Amino acid sequence: MARVPAPSPAKPAATRNDVARLARVSPAVVSYVVNRSKRVSPETEARVRQAIAMLGYRPNSAARSLRLGSTETLGMLVPDTTNSYFATLAHQVELAAIHRGRDLIVGNSDGSLEAERRLLDHFTARRVDGVLLCSSVFRPDISSLRADNIPVVLLNHAADAPGVAWIGADLRLGARLAVEHLAGHGHRRIGLVIGTTTDDVQDARHAGWSEAIDTLGLERGPVVSVGFNSRGGYEAGRQLLADGDVPPALFVSSDRQAIGLLLAMHEAGVRVPDDVAIVGFDGAEDGEYSWPPLTTVAQPIEQMARTAVDLMIDGAGDDVNQVFPPTLLVRRSCGC
Amino acid sequence: MARVPAPSPAKPAATRNDVARLARVSPAVVSYVVNRSKRVSPETEARVRQAIAMLGYRPNSAARSLRLGSTETLGMLVPDTTNSYFATLAHQVELAAIHRGRDLIVGNSDGSLEAERRLLDHFTARRVDGVLLCSSVFRPDISSLRADNIPVVLLNHAADAPGVAWIGADLRLGARLAVEHLAGHGHRRIGLVIGTTTDDVQDARHAGWSEAIDTLGLERGPVVSVGFNSRGGYEAGRQLLADGDVPPALFVSSDRQAIGLLLAMHEAGVRVPDDVAIVGFDGAEDGEYSWPPLTTVAQPIEQMARTAVDLMIDGAGDDVNQVFPPTLLVRRSCGC
DNA sequence: TTGAAAGCGCTAACAA
DNA sequence: TTGTTAGCGCTTTCAA
Numbered sequence: 001m002a003r004v005p006a007p008s009p010a011k012p013a014a015t016r017n018d019v020a021r022l023a024r025v026s027p028a029v030v031s032y033v034v035n036r037s038k039r040v041s042p043e044t045e046a047r048v049r050q051a052i053a054m055l056g057y058r059p060n061s062a063a064r065s066l067r068l069g070s071t072e073t074l075g076m077l078v079p080d081t082t083n084s085y086f087a088t089l090a091h092q093v094e095l096a097a098i099h100r101g102r103d104l105i106v107g108n109s110d111g112s113l114e115a116e117r118r119l120l121d122h123f124t125a126r127r128v129d130g131v132l133l134c135s136s137v138f139r140p141d142i143s144s145l146r147a148d149n150i151p152v153v154l155l156n157h158a159a160d161a162p163g164v165a166w167i168g169a170d171l172r173l174g175a176r177l178a179v180e181h182l183a184g185h186g187h188r189r190i191g192l193v194i195g196t197t198t199d200d201v202q203d204a205r206h207a208g209w210s211e212a213i214d215t216l217g218l219e220r221g222p223v224v225s226v227g228f229n230s231r232g233g234y235e236a237g238r239q240l241l242a243d244g245d246v247p248p249a250l251f252v253s254s255d256r257q258a259i260g261l262l263l264a265m266h267e268a269g270v271r272v273p274d275d276v277a278i279v280g281f282d283g284a285e286d287g288e289y290s291w292p293p294l295t296t297v298a299q300p301i302e303q304m305a306r307t308a309v310d311l312m313i314d315g316a317g318d319d320v321n322q323v324f325p326p327t328l329l330v331r332r333s334c335g336c
Numbered sequence: 337m338a339r340v341p342a343p344s345p346a347k348p349a350a351t352r353n354d355v356a357r358l359a360r361v362s363p364a365v366v367s368y369v370v371n372r373s374k375r376v377s378p379e380t381e382a383r384v385r386q387a388i389a390m391l392g393y394r395p396n397s398a399a400r401s402l403r404l405g406s407t408e409t410l411g412m413l414v415p416d417t418t419n420s421y422f423a424t425l426a427h428q429v430e431l432a433a434i435h436r437g438r439d440l441i442v443g444n445s446d447g448s449l450e451a452e453r454r455l456l457d458h459f460t461a462r463r464v465d466g467v468l469l470c471s472s473v474f475r476p477d478i479s480s481l482r483a484d485n486i487p488v489v490l491l492n493h494a495a496d497a498p499g500v501a502w503i504g505a506d507l508r509l510g511a512r513l514a515v516e517h518l519a520g521h522g523h524r525r526i527g528l529v530i531g532t533t534t535d536d537v538q539d540a541r542h543a544g545w546s547e548a549i550d551t552l553g554l555e556r557g558p559v560v561s562v563g564f565n566s567r568g569g570y571e572a573g574r575q576l577l578a579d580g581d582v583p584p585a586l587f588v589s590s591d592r593q594a595i596g597l598l599l600a601m602h603e604a605g606v607r608v609p610d611d612v613a614i615v616g617f618d619g620a621e622d623g624e625y626s627w628p629p630l631t632t633v634a635q636p637i638e639q640m641a642r643t644a645v646d647l648m649i650d651g652a653g654d655d656v657n658q659v660f661p662p663t664l665l666v667r668r669s670c671g672c
Numbered sequence: 673t674t675g676a677a678a679g680c681g682c683t684a685a686c687a688a
Numbered sequence: 689t690t691g692t693t694a695g696c697g698c699t700t701t702c703a704a
Binding site: 361362363364365368374375376377380399401402403404405 | 673674675676677679680681682
Binding site: 012013056058059060061062063065066069071080081082084087088090091094103105106107108121122124125126127144147148149230234259260262263266284285288289290291292293 | 348392399402405416420424430441443457458463566598599602621629
């Protein structure tokens with residue numbers, strides 16, 4: 001490790017006053033040209049722009065926020081950016097935010113309620129203009145946002161949350177899509193691997209699965225509840241194996257779980273889709289390169305992200321909600 | 337979509353003055369207690385704290401930044417948070433930053449140099465206290481940061497970059513580890529799937545592979561250059577297959593590529609590790625649940641993240657660098 | 673132990 | 689078309 005003391009010329013960033021001085025105009029004029037907020041004569045503007053370029057001036061956003069009372073920044077809280085579904089969602093939200101001239105700050109709660117509260121607090125301290133919340137629980141504590149009148153939209157939310165705007169995929173429909181497809185392959189007995197969240201409210205995918213089974217006159221396969229990640233899926237697989245009851249078809253509530261399940265099956269020499277057909281849920285990158293590639297119920301992530309940001313910025317108010325229909329993304333784990 | 341107009345009481349957040357008024361002290365005293373910057377009598381402090389609690393006051397961070405000339409925020413730029421390696425790295429950096437009392441803003445360049453430049457610009461406008469840069473190129477343009485004297489550390493960097501602090505894993509050593517392990521399994525002919533970056537400088541993993549082959553007196557297998565993602569790995573696999581030259585062992589420069597390669601092999605009925613033994617690189621979550629689970633050269637991600645943040649904050653200056661030795665993470669794709 | 677006041681860089685209302 | 693000025697919420701020096 002080489003080490004040379006930094007020269008550190010301690011040259012502070014140029015301010016608007018520096019620009020004004022160099023361009024021989026008043027500071028206000030600099031603002032006018034930067035924000036295009038008022039007409040300025042072409043010659044003056046040229047001088048100012050040149051000075052800006054020479055000094056490498058960029059408006060100090062803290063000062064701007066303070067003055068404007070708005071940070072032009074959105075906050076987003078997810079359980080885990082390491083999860084490709086949330087990573088994709090966050091990325092799409094970032095894109096949508098930029099498109100609307102906003103910045104996005106993303107925080108990870110790691111599934112901890114304590115961390116979630118802390119981050120939300122943090123967002124309010126930063127005076128974000130709104131927060132997109134993928135909470136680990138069904139009824140998140142958004143009081144600190146409320147107290148400061150910061151708009152919230154619950155993203156990836158599962159069901160009605162009175163008094164809060166929320167957006168989510170139609171989980172029930174998605175589950176139905178999966179079961180119907182599996183039934184279309186001739187399977188009459190379909191199991192379920194379902195994720196549980198901290199406050200274990202019943203997941204709508206469970207209801208959708210159940211409903212579809214009934215409607216189609218099928219037989220209920222085993223149901224196993226596990227965490228929403230690969231490890232959970234792996235455990236589900238082990239359990240099914242241990243019970244000696246791996247059904248011919250399985251709907252799995254997230255792609256990551258499905259990936260874990262796949263591993264358990266491979267280890268046991270159970271062939272997918274020949275011995276078990278599998279349909280996952282989410283449609284992010286996870287299942288694209290798995291073996292076999294995962295048939296999955298894809299959420300319209302980009303659309304949801306865009307809508308969430310629009311809702312947030314256009315301030316549609318609380319009690320707004322929107323549910324998006326997912327679509328079946330057919331690959332090979334279903335037997336197609 | 338239900339819709340109810342927002343009540344929007346338009347209640348602005350409480351300021352320090354509100355607290356001062358309620359606690360019947362001067363605004364300065366509020367600052368004293370919030371920042372513990374000066375002794376305050378216990379009774380006064382109690383009054384102030386109570387007022388803070390009652391009003392839900394949190395210091396406006398824009399104002400604070402403006403006054404302090406520091407945002408207590410670090411910026412991090414990665415090509416793609418959707419990639420689990422970068423997601424993990426970013427997450428670890430976030431943790432390290434929080435540990436040092438800093439916030440982290442993460443931006444995605446999507447591998448575009450244009451986006452990279454824009455984000456860097458953005459970071460300087462926001463006056464971040466430093467930026468951690470995972471650039472898509474070997475010599476990134478950090479002039480906008482330089483102009484404002486914002487410290488930079490190149491993270492995940494591959495080789496010497498004079499005048500900039502950088503941190504990276506020892507790629508050459510990692511490649512050697514992989515080849516040696518494969519040789520230990522008795523393979524005498526080892527191929528290479530190597531990623532290319534935008535400015536295609538020779539990757540040190542290539543050199544390490546080559547070197548190890550020579551040292552061990554092995555035979556050079558096919559070398560294929562592809563993008564650093566799953567698709568690249570898949571293409572590499574297809575090409576090897578098309579050339580009819582799938583070597584008995586293969587070192588692959590990233591886990592994501594390895595995942596893609598795995599798919600190509602499965603599709604062709606080539607068995608891993610029996611027909612090809614594979615060792616990947618990175619050691620993030622990708623290969624943990626693949627089939628077969630991936631043996632890989634793991635970078636000490638957490639350690640690198642922590643060091644990068646420390647370096648940044650403690651301002652060790654430019655021309656500092658640190659290279660971390662990776663370790664072999666043995667799973668099953670190598671034949672173990 | 674507490675308070676008064678200056679000023680961080682910026683926007684925008686108003687005046688010239 | 690341009691300039692003057694007040695003030696956003698905060699920290700900190702200096703005085704009381």
